Amino acid sequence: MSTTASAQKPGTKNSAAGRAGDSIFSGLSLAAGILIFAVLAAVALFLLLQALPTFAAPADEITGGEGFFSYIWPLVLGTLIAAIIALLIATPIGILVALYISHYAPARISKSVGYVIDLLAAIPSVIYGAWGATVLAPALVPFYNWLAENLGFIPIFAGPASQTGKTMMTAGVVLAIMILPIITSMSREIFTQTPKLHEEAALALGATRWEMIRMSVLPFARPGIISSVMLALGRALGETMAVALVLSSGPMIASLIKSGNQTIAAEIALNFPEAYGLRLSELIAAGLVLFLITLVVNMIARAIIARYKEFSGAN
Amino acid sequence: MSTTTTKPGTSPVRESRLTRGQRPKWLIPVIGVGAIVVGAAISALIGFNIATWAIFAALVFLIVGPLLIGAIEGSRAGSDSLMTFLVYTAFILAVIPLISVIYTVLANGIPGLTSNLLLTSMNGVTGAQDNFAEAPGDVVGGAYHAIVGTVSITFWATLMSVPIGLLTAIYLVEYSNNGWLGKAITFFVDVMTGVPSIVAGLFAAALFGMIFGPSTRTGFVAAVALTVLMIPTVVKNTEEMLRIVPNELREASYALGVRKWRTILKVVIPTAISGIASGVTLAIARVIGETAPLLVTAGFATAINWNSFSGWMTTLPTYIYYQIMTPTSPTNPDPSLQRAWAAALILIAIVMLLNLLARLIAKAFAPKTAGR
Numbered sequence: 001m002s003t004t005a006s007a008q009k010p011g012t013k014n015s016a017a018g019r020a021g022d023s024i025f026s027g028l029s030l031a032a033g034i035l036i037f038a039v040l041a042a043v044a045l046f047l048l049l050q051a052l053p054t055f056a057a058p059a060d061e062i063t064g065g066e067g068f069f070s071y072i073w074p075l076v077l078g079t080l081i082a083a084i085i086a087l088l089i090a091t092p093i094g095i096l097v098a099l100y101i102s103h104y105a106p107a108r109i110s111k112s113v114g115y116v117i118d119l120l121a122a123i124p125s126v127i128y129g130a131w132g133a134t135v136l137a138p139a140l141v142p143f144y145n146w147l148a149e150n151l152g153f154i155p156i157f158a159g160p161a162s163q164t165g166k167t168m169m170t171a172g173v174v175l176a177i178m179i180l181p182i183i184t185s186m187s188r189e190i191f192t193q194t195p196k197l198h199e200e201a202a203l204a205l206g207a208t209r210w211e212m213i214r215m216s217v218l219p220f221a222r223p224g225i226i227s228s229v230m231l232a233l234g235r236a237l238g239e240t241m242a243v244a245l246v247l248s249s250g251p252m253i254a255s256l257i258k259s260g261n262q263t264i265a266a267e268i269a270l271n272f273p274e275a276y277g278l279r280l281s282e283l284i285a286a287g288l289v290l291f292l293i294t295l296v297v298n299m300i301a302r303a304i305i306a307r308y309k310e311f312s313g314a315n
Numbered sequence: 316m317s318t319t320t321t322k323p324g325t326s327p328v329r330e331s332r333l334t335r336g337q338r339p340k341w342l343i344p345v346i347g348v349g350a351i352v353v354g355a356a357i358s359a360l361i362g363f364n365i366a367t368w369a370i371f372a373a374l375v376f377l378i379v380g381p382l383l384i385g386a387i388e389g390s391r392a393g394s395d396s397l398m399t400f401l402v403y404t405a406f407i408l409a410v411i412p413l414i415s416v417i418y419t420v421l422a423n424g425i426p427g428l429t430s431n432l433l434l435t436s437m438n439g440v441t442g443a444q445d446n447f448a449e450a451p452g453d454v455v456g457g458a459y460h461a462i463v464g465t466v467s468i469t470f471w472a473t474l475m476s477v478p479i480g481l482l483t484a485i486y487l488v489e490y491s492n493n494g495w496l497g498k499a500i501t502f503f504v505d506v507m508t509g510v511p512s513i514v515a516g517l518f519a520a521a522l523f524g525m526i527f528g529p530s531t532r533t534g535f536v537a538a539v540a541l542t543v544l545m546i547p548t549v550v551k552n553t554e555e556m557l558r559i560v561p562n563e564l565r566e567a568s569y570a571l572g573v574r575k576w577r578t579i580l581k582v583v584i585p586t587a588i589s590g591i592a593s594g595v596t597l598a599i600a601r602v603i604g605e606t607a608p609l610l611v612t613a614g615f616a617t618a619i620n621w622n623s624f625s626g627w628m629t630t631l632p633t634y635i636y637y638q639i640m641t642p643t644s645p646t647n648p649d650p651s652l653q654r655a656w657a658a659a660l661i662l663i664a665i666v667m668l669l670n671l672l673a674r675l676i677a678k679a680f681a682p683k684t685a686g687r
Binding site: 018019021022024025026028029030031032033035036037039040042043046047049050092093094096097099100104105113116117118119120122123124125126127128129130131133134135136139177180184208209210211213231234235237238239240241244245265268269272273276280283284287290291294295297298299301302306 | 366391392394395397398399401402403404405406408409410412413415416419420423478479480481482483485486487489490491496497499500502503504505506507508509510511512513514515517518520521522524525529530543546550574575576577579580600603604605606607610611614615632635636639640655656659662663666667670
């Protein structure tokens with residue numbers, strides 16, 4: 001073996017050099033590990049430092065003229081609305097697709113089907129945005145018109161619907177497509193880890209395939225599904241381009257099928273290139289808020305995964 | 316069990332308890348055809364088009380199918396078949412956008428793939444020239460500067476993130492011994508995965524803004540932002556690969572008196588190199604399509620700029636974004652859209668090639684793990 005041949009050399013050499021190499025190497029890798037903390041801390045610190053002028057500025061100098069809080073909260077709400085629409089669409093479909101790959105598709109094709117779904121994740125967000133604005137938005141207009149006519153009494157479907165289709169709902173649908181692969185790939189992984197004995201026991205007792213899935217697969221996978229949905233939520237909250245290109249933004253309104261509303265990420269992307277002075281620091285403050293929201297969501301997701309790992313003994 | 320002794324064919328009148336109440340084989344195709352016909356009829360009522368036809372046909376099938384099967388085979392089989400149909404429907408729903416996106420990019424992008432696009436920049440291209448362009452081939456200006464920007468920014472990001480990510484993964488697998496620090500680093504790497512890309516961009520912009528004055532925008536600032544996004548991917552992929560290196564290899568090396576760092580460099584990493592390389596390729600594929608952090612860090616250039624340390628830069632994603640949002644000729648956006656879609660086609664091709672390359676590397680150089 002070549003490895004043993006080359007590895008014998010240091011043994012024959014004076015061992016002081018080897019010892020130094022050992023401590024240098026372990027020091028380097030430790031430093032790299034600690035750098036991760038440093039980077040995350042630096043992200044928070046520099047955002048905070050640059051955002052400070054916003055918090056110190058008098059209320060009437062902030063965009064909107066009523067202070068930072070009333071500037072940011074419609075954006076936070078818009079971000080949440082877009083993410084919730086995306087989750088409502090992507091969660092059921094994502095879990096069903098994961099079930100398709102793990103339990104329904106013929107074994108021959110299930111692997112390639114997995115690749116196809118991963119391709120969805122590989123497409124850059126700007127292309128989804130361009131596609132959403134040029135193909136999806138016009139295609140959804142008749143549907144929005146129908147909603148406005150028949151369900152217009154519900155505030156979120158109040159008409160008249162946007163005739164370009166560039167609405168919060170469209171942005172939510174595009175986001176749903178983008179986060180679907182996250183939910184699918186994580187759920188699929190956990191579905192395939194279900195103990196075979198549980199599945200076979202259920203089938204042997206005469207369960208149909210769906211009863212088997214409901215009784216053995218889903219209870220086993222529940223924490224995994226929850227954390228995959230949380231991770232997808234984190235992604236949907238921070239996604240920028242899909243919203244920036246698809247949504248024709250405006251002040252906050254209740255209706256999801258009119259143009260209006262805005263998310264934090266898209267607000268930053270649209271305004272940052274021309275911003276200077278206080279406006280710059282305002283947008284960075286908005287970024288800080290977004291960072292904190294996604295941080296909390298991701299930490300909850302990771303905590304669920306960590307707890308679940310301890311109990312399942314899957315390691 | 317007595318019924319099972321009935322020989323098939325001898326007494327067709329009395330069916331077996333086991334085969335009684337089964338749906339005939341032709342039932343599902345017939346429901347399918349029926350659903351398509353009824354769907355067409357309902358869709359014709361509200362103004363026929365293919366989308367509503369498909370939706371109504373699917374709805375009819377999803378309602379009638381399980382009800383019929385439930386009536387024949389009992390409610391358990393009915394709900395089982397409902398779930399089966401739903402699972403298949405969900406899969407089709409998930410594939411439709413993928414096909415639509417790829418079709419849109421191909422259909423809109425191929426006419427714009429001219430030599431101009433690949434070999435010229437947008438330097439000096441004005442709206443007047445766009446207004447004169449009639450055929451797709453007449454459109455001047457291209458994405459060469461954006462390709463240059465993409466390559467150089469991605470290069471710097473890779474150069475910074477790969478060593479850090481690799482060493483962090485080595486610390487986690489080889490040195491941390493499941494200590495608290497290792498656990499904390501793993502946790503924060505996971506948290507870092509979830510940092511929104513625009514926030515990474517803002518961080519780089521804020522960092523360089525503090526040091527070099529506000530609105531410092533160069534390719535290198537963008538590379539720093541992309542590094543923040545790339546490190547967690549590299550760490551996770553590398554860690555996974557290092558963990559599957561069999562412990563026997565390490566122990567054999569230690570038994571020969573080899574130092575730990577030599578063992579890692581000469582035994583562990585060579586064994587895992589294919590997985591690491593494919594992980595790095597996937598990480599590159601992920602950041603190469605990032606748009607948001609570049610909007611706030613790299614500025615927007617129309618000329619070719621190879622120097623990442625001074626001057627603004629454009630990458631393919633920001634090029635696409637700006638061509639769509641602010642067409643070169645506001646009165647005639649078609650040439651800009653044509654350039655944008657062609658650039659999108661190039662970008663998607665690069666990303667797909669990188670993904671394919673990653674799989675090929677993983678397959679071609681996979682270590683022989685015979686006996687394990």
